[in-house]
Amino acid sequence: MVHKTPGVYVEEISKFPPSVAQVETAIPAFVGYTEKGSSEPTRISSMLEYETLFGKADKETAIAVSIVDGAVSATLADGSESKYKMYYAMQMFFANGGGPCYIVSVDQGYTNAPELGDDASGLISGLKKLVKEDEPTLLVFPDAVSLDEANAKALHEQALAQCSDLQDRFVIMDTVKDTDASVEELRKVTGDLKYGAAYYPHLETVLSYAYKDADVVIVANPTELNALGNSVVIADVSTMADLKTKRSALYNQAKAAVTGIRVVVAPSGAMAGIYARVDSDRGVHKAPANVGLNYVIAPTVKISHKEQEGLNVDATAGKSVNAIRTFTGKGTLVWGARTLDGNSNEWRYVPVRRFFNMVEESVKKATSRFVFEPNTANTWVRVQGMIENFLTQQWKAGALAGSKPEEAFYVRIGLNQTMTAQDILEGRMIIEIGMAAVRPAEFIVLRFSHKLQEA
Numbered sequence: 001m002v003h004k005t006p007g008v009y010v011e012e013i014s015k016f017p018p019s020v021a022q023v024e025t026a027i028p029a030f031v032g033y034t035e036k037g038s039s040e041p042t043r044i045s046s047m048l049e050y051e052t053l054f055g056k057a058d059k060e061t062a063i064a065v066s067i068v069d070g071a072v073s074a075t076l077a078d079g080s081e082s083k084y085k086m087y088y089a090m091q092m093f094f095a096n097g098g099g100p101c102y103i104v105s106v107d108q109g110y111t112n113a114p115e116l117g118d119d120a121s122g123l124i125s126g127l128k129k130l131v132k133e134d135e136p137t138l139l140v141f142p143d144a145v146s147l148d149e150a151n152a153k154a155l156h157e158q159a160l161a162q163c164s165d166l167q168d169r170f171v172i173m174d175t176v177k178d179t180d181a182s183v184e185e186l187r188k189v190t191g192d193l194k195y196g197a198a199y200y201p202h203l204e205t206v207l208s209y210a211y212k213d214a215d216v217v218i219v220a221n222p223t224e225l226n227a228l229g230n231s232v233v234i235a236d237v238s239t240m241a242d243l244k245t246k247r248s249a250l251y252n253q254a255k256a257a258v259t260g261i262r263v264v265v266a267p268s269g270a271m272a273g274i275y276a277r278v279d280s281d282r283g284v285h286k287a288p289a290n291v292g293l294n295y296v297i298a299p300t301v302k303i304s305h306k307e308q309e310g311l312n313v314d315a316t317a318g319k320s321v322n323a324i325r326t327f328t329g330k331g332t333l334v335w336g337a338r339t340l341d342g343n344s345n346e347w348r349y350v351p352v353r354r355f356f357n358m359v360e361e362s363v364k365k366a367t368s369r370f371v372f373e374p375n376t377a378n379t380w381v382r383v384q385g386m387i388e389n390f391l392t393q394q395w396k397a398g399a400l401a402g403s404k405p406e407e408a409f410y411v412r413i414g415l416n417q418t419m420t421a422q423d424i425l426e427g428r429m430i431i432e433i434g435m436a437a438v439r440p441a442e443f444i445v446l447r448f449s450h451k452l453q454e455a
Contacts, residue, residue, distance in 0.1 A: 017382050020366040020390035025284040025358050026276035028093070028138035028172075029102040030269070031126035032086035033114060037105045039126075041133050045100045050090050054103055057087035057210040058110040063261070065240060065254045067222035069231050072250065074216075074257035076209065084110050088207055089142035089269030095295040096270045097277025102136050104129055114143040116151040123147075123155055127162060137357065138272055139163070139171045145202075145266045149185040152176050156189045156196065163195035168361045170354055171196035172275075173340075174266035175321075178202050178300045183311065187319040193340040194347035198321045199267040200311065201301035203293065203332075207263040216240040216258060224250070264300060267293075267324055274334060275354075284358050285399035287337035287351045287440040289322070296332045299324050312336060318343035337440055352437045355399055359435065363387055367431070375424050380413045383431065387411045391435065401436040409435045 003009060029041065035055025044050050062080035066073050093101065107121035118124035123141060130136055139159050144152050159171045173189075175182040178201045186198055222234045234250075237243050240258070243251035270293055278288045303311070303323045311321045322336030337350045347353050366386060373379045388411050394400055395408040402408035411433050412418050418430040 017385035017389065018366065018369060020362050020386055022390075023137075023168075023358060023361045023365065024100075024135065025137055025354060026272070026279040027100055027102065027135050028098070028140050028272040028276075029104060029130050029133065029136035029169075030086060030089065030093075030140045030142060030272075031104045031106065031123055031130070032089070032141065032143040033084045033107050033110060033112075034086055034103070034105040035110060036108050037103070039105055039108075039120070039129075041102045041104050041129055041136075043100060043102055043135070047090060047094045050087075050103065054105060055087075055108075058082040058084040059215065060209045060211045061215045063209070063211055063216045063258055064219055065216055065257060066219040067224065067234065067250060067254070070224045070250070072253040072257050074254065074261055076261050081209065082110070083114055083143070083146035085142040085145060085265060087210075088205070088263050088265045089140070091207055092203075092205065092265060092270040092295055093140075093273040096273030096293060097280070098273035099276055099280075101272075102130070102133065114146040116147060116155055124158060127155070127159060131162065131166070134168075137169050137354075138275060139169055140268045140272050141174075142266065142269055145174055145176050147176065149176050149182065153185065153189055156186075157191045160189070160191035160193070160196050164192035168357055169195070170350075170357065172268045172271050173198040174202070174268045175200050183321055186321065187314060187317045189319070189340065193319065194344060194353050196340045197338065197350050198319075198340060199271055199324060199334070199336075200321050201299050201303070201324065202264050202266050203270065203324065204297045204300055205263050205265055205295050206297060207265075207295065208259040209261055209263055211258060213240040213244055216254070218243070262297060270294075270296070271334070283397055283399060285351050285355045285394075285397070285438055287349065289334045289337040289440070291334050292330070293324070293332045293334065298326050298332060302326065308335065312338065312342070314342060320348070349439055352439060355437055356435070359391075359394070359433075362390065363431075363433070366390075370429065375427065375429050377414070379429070383429070384411050384413050387431070387433065391433075399438060401438050407436065409433065 037054035060082055063076050104126035106123055106126040112121045115122050116124055144155055156173050163169045173196055175186050183200055217239055218237050223231045224234055226232050240254055243254055274288045274291055278286050303325050308323045311323050319340045320338035320342030325335045326332050338348055339350055339353055341347050391409045392405050395405050400408035413431045418432045
């Protein structure tokens, strides 16, 4: 500052280095089909907001009610349920700890069947719209289970490619069906496998299917008992709408039976909520596993310890699939935290990959302020101090291993360390960061031995 007039001047000198602000780590983007709404990525933060902007579930049209001598039951044949799963996935997301998220509606009105294509109503078109969105860190495709195995594979591969290109997001995958064959089909996925994790099996939930009374048919020749206890045919009803106007008592029983049919969903929506809950409670470095699932009655397939060995360690393709299991006295727990890249010692675990994503994105945003700053020792010291302060905070939070910061990480920047004179002449500032990320204790080994009796 040049002083031109006599007087007293106050100058504030900055003594503190700039800081790194940690980016959000669990902002999922759900890509799928909705009742209404915009096709552009939209940020929401509650189930009420989703219903307001995107509507509710597709109503079932294949529910049948049987009435035999006044006993009422309801069925929904396997495979006959609606192909649109987004609404139920959102319910599971918010029930399991989810918060802010993005919705990409690739088609509205439940008219076109879920498809892969990158046209206006295909899932690929929704995925491509997320390239320009900076905030999402998770990709979820609830309607991918309605594709065939080949198209689901293609969708997952394109999602992994986007994650690899942008290096700031992660894919949560489902098997298309609840079969060993579907697991093996998922393991055919290729690409940058460290950016994705798969969960199996599907989940039976406490949710009920959406329906309209007029669409619920009464099985032919329903019967009830008359005052004498004789079975007589109910001739004037064919749907639940008829029951509502003509036999209210039977209608209430039928309604209870229909709402008692439980929705089965793929686990990705619930897992996105688990990621958000664990990140909020413990941090992104904590494995999203050994955690109970809300709104879940049980997995649709019961997995034994022996069966999980084949999921966790795949001798053929090296691709791990995380199991969801029920334990006596504990309920339904997520019992795995591996990425698809099960053969990698570096990127085998979900929290390690996601922690590096967070640090990389946070430091990238923080160092952008130094673009066009002088590439000199003064700038290097400021940058190094900024990053070291941030990593020290991560170490104190338990995200980095080591008894002291020097054992947990290092930050290098400078001439003859990370840069040559030619790098400086060409305007490159190169920073090298090393981190000893904490890995989950996946296997706890207890060793026992006999202690000899002492006289």
